[in-house]
Amino acid sequence: MLGKKLQTKEVLNLDVGLREAILAIITTDESKVMGGSVPVFLARDEEEKEKISLMLAKVTSGIIHDLRNGCYVIVRH
Amino acid sequence: MFNYGYIIVPSILIGIIARVSMLRIDYRQYPSYPQGAFSHFTLGIVAASLGSVALPALIEKEFSAVTFLALAAQQFREVRNMERQSLDNIEQTELVPRGTAYIEDIAKAFEARNYMTMLTSLIVSILIFIFKEYLVDRTYSVIIGCFIGIFVIILFNKIISRQLIRDIADVYPAKISFDGPLLKVGGTVIMNIGLQSSREIYLEKGIAVEIIPKDENANATLSNIGQRQAIQHNASIQLGIRKDTDEPDFTPLARRNPENGNIVMAIVCMEPDVEMLVESVKRTLVLESSKRKPLSSYAGKKAAD
Numbered sequence: 001m002l003g004k005k006l007q008t009k010e011v012l013n014l015d016v017g018l019r020e021a022i023l024a025i026i027t028t029d030e031s032k033v034m035g036g037s038v039p040v041f042l043a044r045d046e047e048e049k050e051k052i053s054l055m056l057a058k059v060t061s062g063i064i065h066d067l068r069n070g071c072y073v074i075v076r077h
Numbered sequence: 078m079f080n081y082g083y084i085i086v087p088s089i090l091i092g093i094i095a096r097v098s099m100l101r102i103d104y105r106q107y108p109s110y111p112q113g114a115f116s117h118f119t120l121g122i123v124a125a126s127l128g129s130v131a132l133p134a135l136i137e138k139e140f141s142a143v144t145f146l147a148l149a150a151q152q153f154r155e156v157r158n159m160e161r162q163s164l165d166n167i168e169q170t171e172l173v174p175r176g177t178a179y180i181e182d183i184a185k186a187f188e189a190r191n192y193m194t195m196l197t198s199l200i201v202s203i204l205i206f207i208f209k210e211y212l213v214d215r216t217y218s219v220i221i222g223c224f225i226g227i228f229v230i231i232l233f234n235k236i237i238s239r240q241l242i243r244d245i246a247d248v249y250p251a252k253i254s255f256d257g258p259l260l261k262v263g264g265t266v267i268m269n270i271g272l273q274s275s276r277e278i279y280l281e282k283g284i285a286v287e288i289i290p291k292d293e294n295a296n297a298t299l300s301n302i303g304q305r306q307a308i309q310h311n312a313s314i315q316l317g318i319r320k321d322t323d324e325p326d327f328t329p330l331a332r333r334n335p336e337n338g339n340i341v342m343a344i345v346c347m348e349p350d351v352e353m354l355v356e357s358v359k360r361t362l363v364l365e366s367s368k369r370k371p372l373s374s375y376a377g378k379k380a381a382d
Contacts, residue, residue, distance in 0.1 A: 050272065050274075053271060054272060057272070057323075058323050061322065062325065063271075063325040064271030064272045065258070065269040065270075065271050066257065066269060066270075068258065073271075
């Protein structure tokens with residue numbers, strides 16, 4: 001009974017779309033990332049990294065965070 | 078029934094004056110003008126009428142008529158729900174949302190103001206009746222009742238007036254700096270901004286403030302997320318926010334320094350005037366739903382020494 005109640009509540013609170021999740025990783029250094037559920041975009045240099053991240057951020061309405069190891073992640077808050 | 082016209086008419090009028098004096102049409106545009114304001118004006122008339130006929134009904138021994146007051150209370154609770162719903166609905170259309178605490182505060186204010194209108198009318202009708210019965214003749218009792226009614230309006234307005242941020246905290250301009258991608262104001266990290274061009278815009282056009290609470294009560298109140306959301310919303314609608322929906326980098330965020338409870342906020346405005354940013358923050362309401370008073374508790378007071 002309780003389980004069922006919880007479930008209904010969860011369904012009601014369900015927000016369509018991804019939130020608080022990493023949507024993409026953009027990097028110049030392949031060795032820093034591993035495969036997973038998040039798409040990884042390889043950039044040739046810093047300039048291209050900026051460009052790709054900007055495009056992806058606009059498409060996903062996410063924000064670009066710098067991990068300071070050569071990787072950018074796009075997150076939607 | 079019209080025997081009591083000298084009670085009902087003046088008290089309805091004073092009630093309407095009370096509602097109009099509490100109907101603020103300013104920068105918030107809430108109630109929205111003209112339609113929102115008009116419907117609240119009409120509800121004010123209804124409230125004033127209910128307040129003013131209660132006493133004549135009692136005099137006529139129509140006790141059941143007083144139950145209408147209960148109906149009125151129900152009606153005004155409905156007003157609160159209506160306001161909350163409509164604000165919740167438009168929340169998604171705001172570039173910088175008001176936040177649920179601010180919405181709750183606005184809804185509460187609308188409900189309370191209707192009660193104040195009803196009470197003002199009731200008080201005026203009682204006054205006129207007492208003066209007429211025991212002291213002076215009809216004309217003078219109406220005049221005296223109206224005068225005291227105006228005094229009651231001023232008193233009520235004073236009672237419901239809320240504190241502003243400037244009463245509980247000092248607000249100073251602050252400097253924006255970057256530590257790598259980390260946006261910092263006064264040493265407190267606000268967020269991680271990866272994009273170089275966004276960082277340049279912040280350094281070029283961004284302005285920031287630091288809010289320093291005056292005591293522990295203010296500290297607890299300002300830590301409330303709803304209160305901070307209200308500050309962000311106010312600053313962004315008064316100075317204009319330089320942002321669109323696909324630029325979350327420029328969402329103003331008020332962050333708390335966990336060491337001392339100071340709040341810092343950076344914002345990129347259409348009008349980058351830091352003095353006016355300070356002014357807009359100072360004039361933000363302290364939300365009733367966010368207010369905390371740890372100093373009024375035994376433990377809080379002892380801990381603060």
